[in-house]
Every structure is written in C-alpha cells, then in structure tokens.
Amino acid sequence: MNTRESDNTLPGAEQVSSAYRAANFNEEPPAELDRAILAAANRHRRRPLASYLPSLALAATVVLSVSLVLRSGVLNENTETFSDEGTSAPDIRALPTSSLQELDEFVEPEAPPPQDSTAPGAGINTLGAVEGRSREAAENNLDEAVAPALPERAPLGVTANTAAAVRTICSNTDREEPAAWLGCIAALLEEGNEDEARRELAAFTQAYADYPLPADLDGQMEP
Amino acid sequence: MSRFQNGDATAFETLYARHRGALYRYFIRQVARSAVDDLFQDVWLRVIKGQARYRPDAPFSAYLFRIAHNILVDHYRRAGRLPELTSTEHLELPDPGAGPEREFTQSETRAAISAALADLPAAQRETFLLHEEAGLTLEQIATVVGTGRETIKSRLRYALNRLRRDLRDRESVEVTPA
Numbered sequence: 001m002n003t004r005e006s007d008n009t010l011p012g013a014e015q016v017s018s019a020y021r022a023a024n025f026n027e028e029p030p031a032e033l034d035r036a037i038l039a040a041a042n043r044h045r046r047r048p049l050a051s052y053l054p055s056l057a058l059a060a061t062v063v064l065s066v067s068l069v070l071r072s073g074v075l076n077e078n079t080e081t082f083s084d085e086g087t088s089a090p091d092i093r094a095l096p097t098s099s100l101q102e103l104d105e106f107v108e109p110e111a112p113p114p115q116d117s118t119a120p121g122a123g124i125n126t127l128g129a130v131e132g133r134s135r136e137a138a139e140n141n142l143d144e145a146v147a148p149a150l151p152e153r154a155p156l157g158v159t160a161n162t163a164a165a166v167r168t169i170c171s172n173t174d175r176e177e178p179a180a181w182l183g184c185i186a187a188l189l190e191e192g193n194e195d196e197a198r199r200e201l202a203a204f205t206q207a208y209a210d211y212p213l214p215a216d217l218d219g220q221m222e223p
Numbered sequence: 224m225s226r227f228q229n230g231d232a233t234a235f236e237t238l239y240a241r242h243r244g245a246l247y248r249y250f251i252r253q254v255a256r257s258a259v260d261d262l263f264q265d266v267w268l269r270v271i272k273g274q275a276r277y278r279p280d281a282p283f284s285a286y287l288f289r290i291a292h293n294i295l296v297d298h299y300r301r302a303g304r305l306p307e308l309t310s311t312e313h314l315e316l317p318d319p320g321a322g323p324e325r326e327f328t329q330s331e332t333r334a335a336i337s338a339a340l341a342d343l344p345a346a347q348r349e350t351f352l353l354h355e356e357a358g359l360t361l362e363q364i365a366t367v368v369g370t371g372r373e374t375i376k377s378r379l380r381y382a383l384n385r386l387r388r389d390l391r392d393r394e395s396v397e398v399t400p401a
Contacts, residue, residue, distance in 0.1 A: 010376070010379060010380050010383060012383045012384060012386075012387045013379075013383055015387060016383050016386045016387055016390070017355060019332065019336060019386075019390060020336060020355050022329070022332055023329060023332040023333045023336045024329055024333075025248055025333065025336075026244070027244070027247055027248050027251050028243065028244050028247055029243055029247045029260070029263055030260070033260055033263065033264060034239075034243070036264065037239065037264060037267045037268070037271075038235070038236060038239065040267070040268060040271055041232075041235040041236075041239070041267075041271050042232055042235075044271045044272060044274070045232050045235075189377065189381060190381050190384070190385065191344060192343075192344025192345070192346050192347050192378070192381070193344075194346070194374070194378075
C-alpha cells in the first residue's frame, strides 16, 4: 500500500483500516478471466523495433533494386534478355504481404482506436468483441460523469431511511438559528448529499457572513 | 508499464498480478456480482489497448483506477440507478487453510464490514475503497474521481466516521473510538 502520510490525520482512519485489514478480504478474479486478459495482452504486445529490422531491410533492398533497374533503362533495352534468362525483375506487388504490412505498421503513427460505448455484456469468451470497444469513458470529462452517476442517492436499506430523515430535518430547520442550520448541512454531508450541502452552505455564508464555521465544514466545501 | 510499452510480455503479467486483486475487490464492493467480471475485464482491455498513450511518469495505480472509475460511472449510467448491492453478496467462503476459531472471527468481521460498506453513500464508499484497496493518496483519489482534494478528504472522513459507528453498533468488530 502507498504511503499516505497526510491521511493519518483523519480521525479513526487507523482503527477502521485495521478492522478492514483484519477482515482479510481476498476475493480474486477467476482463473479463466486471468487467462483471457493475459492472452489479450500478449496479442496486443507491441513488437520491439529489432523484430522489424530484417523485414524492413529486405523491403528496402528490393525497392532500391527495382528503382535502380527502372531508372537505368536496362529493363527497356533488354527486355528479351530478362525474359530469356528467366530472371524477371522483382515486382514490389509480389512482395510478401506481411512484409509490407509490417513496414506500414512500423512507419505510420498509431491511429486511435474506434470509439464506442462500453456495454460490458460480453463474456470471457467474447474478448474480441469487447476489444473493439472504445475508451469512451476514459476520455470523458469526469466532472460530467460523476454528477449524474452518483446522484443524491436513494440507496440502500438503512441509508434510504436516514436520507429521508435528513431531508425532513432540513426542511424543518430554522434558518434563523445558525447552529441548527449548520447541523443540517453536516447531516447532508454525512449522507453524501454534497450538492445540496453546498447550496445550503452557500446560502448560510451569505446570510451569516461572520459566523465562524466549524472545522468539519470550514475548508471542506469547494465551490 | 514502460516495459510493457516496449514489448516486454512479462511486464504486463507483473503489473496484472500486482493490481488484479485490489481492482477486483473495488468492483465487488460496488456493483452486483454478476457485473464484476465484465467491468474488471473492460478495465484491463483498455489498459492493453491504450498502452501507447500511457505516460510513464504517471503512477500506474492511479491510471488503472481512473479507468475503473470511468467504467463504473458508465455502468451506473447504463443501469440508470445505483447498484443493487446487498451486504451479504460480497461475503466469501471461508479460507480452508485457516483455523476454525480465526476463520469464525474473520467471517464475522467480513460480514460486518461488508454490511457497513453497503450502507455508505456511493461516493463515500468509492473513496474509502480507493484509499484502502488501491492504496491511493487523497491527491490521487481526487485525480481519479475528478474532484478536489478537500472534497475527497471530507468524503473519507464521513466514511470513516460512519464505518466506525456502524461497526461499533454491530459489536462484532473491535473498533476503538478515535
């Protein structure tokens, strides 16, 4: 685990971390998934430069030879000789396809892969289909992504009830009482309702510009 | 990662072995079990296909979990709602290698922590997991989820408070007050 020196100041961090480590969660991906991913990595491994050199050298030699022959006019003057001797000039179109492809791959810059959505419906055996997908999310603006994806939740079990309770508390909060108002904001934050907490805090600081904010809130809320 | 970019086949295996468990558990604690394998696989395929674009000066774990975060957000979007988590869904079978008494305690601890985590708001839960499982710093987590360090610190503090309180209430996990 990384060094997290600045995080140690958080109250309770070490106790909860210890409990989490003590639980010894050790779930791991199934072996067939490991194999599929490692195989995909192997397929997409970039070949070292040295592996292209023999093909490149061969292709360059052939191209150079053909160019020289054509430029010197030997081909035009001695066509019959070439035919008679059965040593026709090498045709670049007759080169092995793989050599040409390797050359192209070596020379051309990498094009970005096609864009698409990332529906993870494919199973382990459909890696090919999955590989065709884009990096849409990796290039997304995260701010846009997080807001709708992690909304003011109406989530799970106890939390849903608590969230409802917080809403009730806040709706009845007396804005004339700064302490009560701050308590409402802290409760919103605790429930993860950061957007609403921000709105409330902005309204609070406008109404009570000189009122000292508790350490919990001071500096925690960003614009 | 640089070695993998240069065509070293074993380099990816090393990277994969180092991060596979943490990434898998990052998803297990946040989405339904049936979706975990697909999301996990998607992350690694993006790493593989995006190898040319990776800047070696960036920490790989932060890069990996940023991709994971994006995929998780996409998953939430597609689902149109937050994940259908249940606290018991994440429990594992006991490790046969451990002694019965120790395993009993670990089982209880896992159950309690899984339940407490499932009750956290999604943003707090993810922050906690990026901190605990991925071992990221506050700054790295902020980069991964695309928000400010102070917001992350706030989320983590609330997550820790709630977890400590929940675990204490469940009385099966020894957590001393701060």
